Amino acid sequence: MRVTIITFPGSNCDRDVSVAIKKITGKNPSNIWHQENEVPNCDLIILPGGFSYGDYLRCGAVAAHSPVMKEVKNHAARGGAVLGICNGFQILLEAKLLEGALIRNSGLKFVCKRVALKINKQINSPFLHHFKQNDIIHLPIAHNEGNYFADSETLKQIEDKGLVALRYHTSSDGNSFNPNGSVNNIAAILSDNGKVLGMMPHPERYVDNELGGLDGFEFLKSTLEQLS
Amino acid sequence: MSNLREGLSTFEIAEDLGLKKDEYEQICSLMGRIPNIHEISIFSAMWSEHCSYKSSRKWLKTLPTKGEVVIHGPGENAGVIDIGDGKVAIFKIESHNHPSFIEPYQGAATGVGGILRDVFTMGARPVALLNALRFGSIENNKTKYLLEGVVSGIGGYGNCIGIPTIGGETNFDKSYDSNILVNAMAIGITEKNKIFLSAARGIGYPLIYVGAKTGRDGIHGASMSSTEFDDKTEEKRPTVQVGDPFTGKLLMEACLELMTTDSVVAIQDMGAAGLTSSAVEMGSKGKLGVKLDLDLVPLREENMSTAEIMLSESQERMLMVIKPDKMDKANSIFKKWNLDIAKIGEITNSQNLEIYKNNILDAQIPITYLVDQAPEYDRDWTTPEKAPELQIKNAPIKSVSKVIEKLFSSHNLCSRNWIWEQYDTSVMGDTVIPPGQNSGVIRVHRTNKKLCASVDCTPRYVSADPFLGSMQAVCEAYRNIISVGGKPLAITNNLNFGNPEKKEIMGQIVHSIKGISEASLKLNMPVISGNVSLYNETNGKAILPTPVIGAVGVIDENKNSVSLSNAVDGNSIFVIGQDNSHSDGWVGQSIYAQEILDIEKDYAPPPVNIDAELANGNFISKVIEQKLTNCVHDISDGGLAIAISEILLSSQTKGIGAVINKNYNHNSESFWFGEDQGRYLVCTSKNKEIEELAESNKIKITNIATINLSDRLTFSNEDFICISELDVKNKNWFKNFMS
């Protein structure tokens, strides 16, 4: 299992993802700097969360033009798996590896909380293999711009093709529903081939019961098993 | 000296810069000549209250700063303690009060940035942030605007740079209407043998400037925070500095990377009074001279004067002395992170600060004049009057639950969730207990230890009795560490007061420091760092004295941290530190007296008994160690009834409730809402064990309630409160207030 994690200037979850991957696989992933023109041959590229380029211009916009992104696109074009978490999701959208955009939270504030998420499993994807349709998992979110938007035509296509992977879900405590105004409660979407996933929640933060749960651990572990 | 730049200073110029007549004369006499205008600017900054601590230094020296865990006490950028296994925790709290009032977002953001630099300057990766905030009355129109700006500023910086916020407190009082308090605390971790200090070494070694470029930000910020506000203060807005957390993140990574290459000899961040204080600090600590060439300083603006460059408070900048043969290494690292790096001078053996611009000597000052010879005042002070004890009738009240409901639906005790959700509390993947509990808890990366931290102060107690109130602040911080299973190790303090030139204010400061000393000595939590913010006054009216205590403790190997959220159906709730005599509680200065009885006058706060505090704390530690509980809460603001409710409100179990044991179904207001100190609640199923342990340790203990799944806290058949409804009210107050 070979995982590559890319660090952009301002990434701040690169270490967290690295630690989670190491915990699951027992092996250190490769960490590479955004200026690299080559990505080592690998099964999964992860774009971690953070504030690449300080979120200046638009979240993820500058990072999407980093030299390394050419290689990420090539990897995806070859059918390779890419996971973008939070700012990584924003970068994938700006790089047009996924469709739509993430705009400012409808509450105009940064939101950090535990949310309930409902699995939407309509297509084959290594990221969803472990789950059943409508499974509920809990993960933390922490973002300012997680409000997913796509024009109605694009949205219809995304829904018709079953590319939504996760939706915000009302949990039993009743207060975690749609924390940011995302259209159709979208929290994560897939590429057509199911190999590129962008998600706002942070699976790498829930890899231990002591830290809030194991749902992130299960999600990452099953994904890695599928890809190896 | 013949080529020293002309342009002599006058007293009028010095006075404009904040120097007093006798201080100016003292400077002239030390220098043996009239200093030029550049030199006097530098003196004004270094001799300001902010840099010199001239009003408080005499008293700060009396704080207990030594202990077996202390590696570096006050005097460095931050304090350092040994947390075992070759690791150290580095921490400090610092105020950014004045800038935050003038521009709340940037003031708070740069406050966070500044305290983080203090920590990573010493070689530690910051791992946690906390903050203590005080705002004016909720009726004041400006309060919402300031609160909104400060909270988003703290989040704006901390979230972006990727350090979790794990704790803090926010309170309101009209005394803060024009002087809000923004105190930020940062904790970092590194190896014991990888601590970096600021003392310059190596004559002829290059002095390196790294980070952002210098502009005209915050010129004379140090002197601004050393004067009272008046109605014109709001016009001073342009001098506030702007934070750039993105550059801050790059600077942190670049510095930490360079520190692994055996290149850095000394390092100091540029905080208040910018390049001046950092260069002076390095020279002073190393007992060496510093020569600066201002033509080499990376500038953002044109035509900056010597004083502007020297006093600029542009953010995200550092000064370093590095080994001469490591210049290339440093250059490549900073280039990688896209940051400016420039050699702007060197270390000399002259013990002078020498500043050149356009090849002319602009200033030449013996560094010792700026630091060791800075004034130290023994300001007059008066002993605060002893506040009388509040006598109340203590008539039985109709409904305990109605009071609980009222207090939780008010600004004093309602949930601060609205604030916490705006901070990233889980980045770095080690947060075990997020904000809103007794202490924040994080794991120490790559070890089985955890760190816990809490910030505390109850200004209404301090105002009524500065000595007792300050002791109480240390005790409460101690209890908060104990309550999560931690071993309290050390504290940092942020002393926020009014104008020290007034005898009563100076009296508050003196007695507060005495109180902190007493408690910190007896609880064995030395003061390892701190900050003083004076002149928090507007038009002659001072804030409530607010000596904020930030405490850090450690939870040893593989021991579970204990949380107040772990209540279990069927468990008993014991009060520790109180016997079953039903005796009256202490209502003076309680939230109950303030909110329900509407008593505004200063009555004596609850007494503090350090011996009992220590005995009860040790007992709780034993109870946790023997695994008799994993749900503990200290009893503080609001007293017993509030603490029991807080356990139920914070539980993850749906429908959790409790019934008060029959012996206690009385309605004494002081019993339920008195704020007697040194008490804890413990939830347990091992009643017998805990009672026996208490008996053998001579600890007062009483079984007060039983946890159930009724969704109610029941005092009697007629007197009960629905927990899920209370939860909604508790969470909604802030949301409604801010919308």
Place this chain on the structure above:
Amino acid sequence: MKFKINIFLKKGVLDPEGKAIENALLNNGYNKVNDVRVGKTISLNIKSDIKSDALEQVTLMCKEMLVNNVIEDFEIVPSEEDK
């Protein structure tokens, strides 16, 4: 040559900041206000004297990087002094 680029969220994209400002204005008695939108302006200088050449470059950088055409519209305004 100096240019200003004005960037706005497209019609149909929720602009929460604009909405919040609109509500604040209405609350302050500006009761004829509607359709408040918040955008941003980027000003820049192109080292070129040929206007068509410079404009082409600016247009390209907008499409490639400065503007996200999923959510944003833009207009390029040559600065007054260069007219």
